[in-house]
Amino acid sequence: MTQTGERRSYCLFGERLTKTRAVITIVGTGGVGKTTLAHMVYKRTKAHFHFDIMLSVSQQFSVIDLLRRMLNKIGHWPKGLEIQKKKKKIEQSLPSDEEEVDNYVGTLKRLLNRKRYLIILDDVWGVDLWNQLKDALPDNNNGSRVLMTSRSIDVAKFADPRMVPYELGFLNDNDSRDLLLKKAQPDDDQLADLDDLPDALSKRCKGLPLALIVVGGILSTKNQSYHDWKRVLDTMDWHEEDIDCMKVLAMSYEDMPYYLKPCFLHLASFPEDYKISAKRLIKMWIAEGFIPQQGRKTMEETAENFVEQLFQRCMIQVSSRCPNGSIKCFGVHDLLRDLAIHEARQENFVTVFQEAEGINHSQRVKRPVRCYGLTLEKDSEYGYTYMPRFYEFRLLRILEIVGINVESEIQLRGLDRLAHLKYLGFKNCNGLNIILECSFGHFKNLETLDLRDTRINDTVRLPWKISSESIGRSTLDLWTIGTLRHVLVDRQHELYFPKWLDLRNLQTIKWVSISDEETLANQLPIFNSMRKLGVCLINRNINCINWRSVSRRLESLPSLISLGIIGWDIPNEIVYPRALPNYQNLQTLYLDGNWANNVTLNARLFPPHLVKLTLVGLTLRDDPMKELGRLMSLKILRVERLTYYKQNMICSAGFPVLETLFLEVFDLPDFNIVLNIVNGVMSKLKYLKTSWHFELEMPPELKHVTVVRT
Structure with missing residues (x-):
């Protein structure tokens, strides 16, 4: 501060x-x-x-x-x-x-x-x-x-x-200069060479903090030389008495490299004060064709860098980051959103309709055939009363329907005309009957299928709601789409994978429900491009030998950074595989299961570079903190639905970089559990959440930590 x-x-x-x-x-x-x-x-x-x-x-x-x-x-x-x-x-x-x-x-x-x-x-x-x-x-x-x-x-x-x-007034000259330099970050030697340019630049912003921050963001992308800073000053070609914040913001847009401008303009399509998921946005950018292929980098990695560049330029406000440091969620200042909307309208890039009546009649949409992305966000408490005629949007690349939370039926007509569709998502659509009148084979360019946080009724005619005994032609068509990159569904949807499945671009599958030996042993889709995999094993009779084979295949994946395993009433060895230490690149691990026997945790049995660990359904008789504290890269630890028989948990060493700790006891004991954090341990801790029967003993140095009891 x-x-x-x-x-x-x-x-x-x-x-x-x-x-x-x-x-x-x-x-x-x-x-x-x-x-x-x-x-x-x-x-x-x-x-x-x-x-x-x-x-x-x-x-x-x-x-x-x-x-x-x-x-x-x-x-x-x-x-x-x-x-x-x-x-x-x-x-x-x-x-x-x-x-x-x-x-x-x-x-x-x-x-x-x-x-x-x-x-x-x-x-x-x-x-x-x-x-x-x-x-x-x-x-x-x-x-x-x-x-x-x-x-x-x-x-x-x-x-x-x-x-x-x-x-709240404007900043004085000294505070303005300090804020500008804080964002521009020149070192002392460079600052001496800049002469009076910092003063001149800050005065052009007339003490307005947002303008100073944005100009500082521009300067941070330049060489810290007199000539580069002078060129920025020369573009601010207005008199100090004529200062208008929008002029400064418009200058920041003009200064962007060509590849970043469409990414910024796309932010105009989100509502005011909306918390934007970077992962969701990145998939949309790729579908829109904004992200180029750069060498051996995946397009997702390139897009993550673009988000960071927007942050460096102070065009977005980061709310949270992922364990690996990448941006997880962010917002856009009202004035910067106004700028994005203004520039997007000038370039006929985005049209934002307030409420559903904006698209109730297709004649209100200017040249609907040129619509490339369409997000239908719930605007009323009871969802939508109207769905557009999709055959009028033949160039559509993104279709996302968000927040229908009522028992209703929506018939999506004309989807078979959307040959260019790359992103199809239904988010938070609980209790919805969706009827598709076409096979997935029509979507030859589909990259992302997202059904997370959506409850689909049994009456829905969707091709992934099948088992190996009743495979349909439409499912086979889905897996013939070579462009598929991300398939995201809830755990109750069982995905069937034919033996000949060959999707070289597939990076994410969550969650795969597996109930038979054949699928586990032969048909679980494992490719070198796989980065995130979630497996739900729903049959207690699944053979440990077959699982060991799968586990060995997984450990060889060079790009796998996130793995989730859910097992219900199955052997511990499956939920807690011995091969985990060999997952050298794994950053995020999620293990969930009704573990029949007590598990003794050992840090050597986990991947060595874990950043986020979630353990669900553990039954423990010994204090887990000593071993978990030896995971030296761990930033987020979540222990949920824990059954624990001791009255103390002592954090006496380790956890050098832990920032978030969540502890929840499931089988409630008759006594309170004392969580004792010794002085000097968890020095980076920012957030602690526990169930109500934990008693906390924390050193004074952790008084800044946000503590939540539930």
């Missing part, structure tokens, strides 16, 4: 301590740093509250959705309510929106009663929001706080007239 940030966060909370519930509002123009300051306050103060919630609101908010998200954050959203609502939807007796809001408001108020809470609402546009939320946030006279960020001073005055709004 910068000294400026320290001062501002202290001004917000340190000088405004009262017992009554206070509503504090940070007010300022776009790009001035309201969200950044709110995040600083959240991180520094959340440990003092029973409940802490931080949510992005956005301009088009739904109060029902917002209340539901708040209930989710404090872990009290009743899952059964969704099922009840679906039934009521069918019976046409659903409560009105007002009744539903009243129900959520009452529930939230009851949960927050007598609790000290911190609620941060980012990017509030109008007074209506507070009008609808205030009754859910009781004044418990215990120091509860509500912090809002807004561009409108009226929001601040309306929410709490007693509190003076914190108006």
Whole structure:
């Protein structure tokens, strides 16, 4: 945190301590740093509250959705309510929106009663929001706080007239220069050669933090020389009094290399304040043809580098990273998203329709035959009432349907005309009947098939819902598609693989359910290109000898970095294969099974370079921490559904780079388990989550760690 940030966060909370519930509002123009300051306050103060919630609101908010998200954050959203609502939807007796809001408001108020809470609402546009939320946030006279960020001073005055709004102004010259140099990162020798250029560049940004960050990102990609920095200054050809943030942002777009521009413009297709999965985005970029083949690199590796370049240029805001350091999830600042939308429209690159009526009638879509990607995201609580006529989108390369959570049937007509389709995904489509009127053989260019987090009913006519006894022609057609790279389905879908399967580009298959010896021994698809594999073994009679053979084949794969094995009531040797130490390149390992006998963990039985380890269903009589601590590269450790018979777990050594620890006891003991972390151990720990019956003994040096008890 910068000294400026320290001062501002202290001004917000340190000088405004009262017992009554206070509503504090940070007010300022776009790009001035309201969200950044709110995040600083959240991180520094959340440990003092029973409940802490931080949510992005956005301009088009739904109060029902917002209340539901708040209930989710404090872990009290009743899952059964969704099922009840679906039934009521069918019976046409659903409560009105007002009744539903009243129900959520009452529930939230009851949960927050007598609790000290911190609620941060980012990017509030109008007074209506507070009008609808205030009754859910009781004044418990215990120091509860509500912090809002807004561009409108009226929001601040309306929410709490007693509190003076914190108006966030522009940075002074010194702070502007410091922020620019922090992002540009020249070394001391180079800085001396730059003369007065840092001052001149920062003054052109007029103290606006977002502009300084973006310009700093541009400079970080240049040679740290006087002439290169001078060329950047020359492109900022406006007078200081005419500064417009969008001019600076537009300059950052123009400075991008040609190959990065379409990747940035594609971000315009995501909703405001959306957390974008880098893996999902990368598959879309490849399907769109944005990613070139570069030497021996896979296109996925090249695309990961493109995402990093966008981050280096400060065009995206990283939310989380994978264990190997690659970007996992990120967002886009509102103003940068506005820039992407503006440039995309200028180049006829992306059209974003608000709500479903934008495509209700195909004549509203200009030249639909030129549509290359189509994502249908749930816009209402009950999914879609309309599905476009796909035969009008013959050049479609991406089709993704997201968030249909009701018992409904959708007939996808005209898919057989989509000969160019490369990405087909149904995400979070629970209870959906999907009827395809064509064989997968029509999709000769298909690269990604994604059905994760989707429950498909038995009545669905999809070709992968078959067994080896009832193989269909459409399944054979699916496996003739030589371009396939990623097949992602849930565990309940059994994939059948013919013996002649030969897919040299296949990199990901999750999850493969195997129930017979023949598939295990001969037909499990194993190729040198395989990077991620998930296997679900659902027959206790699967032979250990055959599994050893498969395991030896897996250890020879040069590119395998992620492996998941699930086994239900099967021998330990299958779930916990002896060949694991030979998986030299493996970074992520997931082992799950109802293990019949007690397992003695030994660090030497794991791959040597593991970064993420998940163990599910273990039964242990001995403390596992001594052995697990010897996995020197481990950053994330998850132990779920653990049966444990001792009263202590002691972390006395090891775990030099561990950042996340999750411990969950399944077979609840009659006593609490003391988790003792010795001083100097887990020094890099950032996040600790345990089930409620763990008692924590942690050294003072870990007081910064986020601790969650469930």
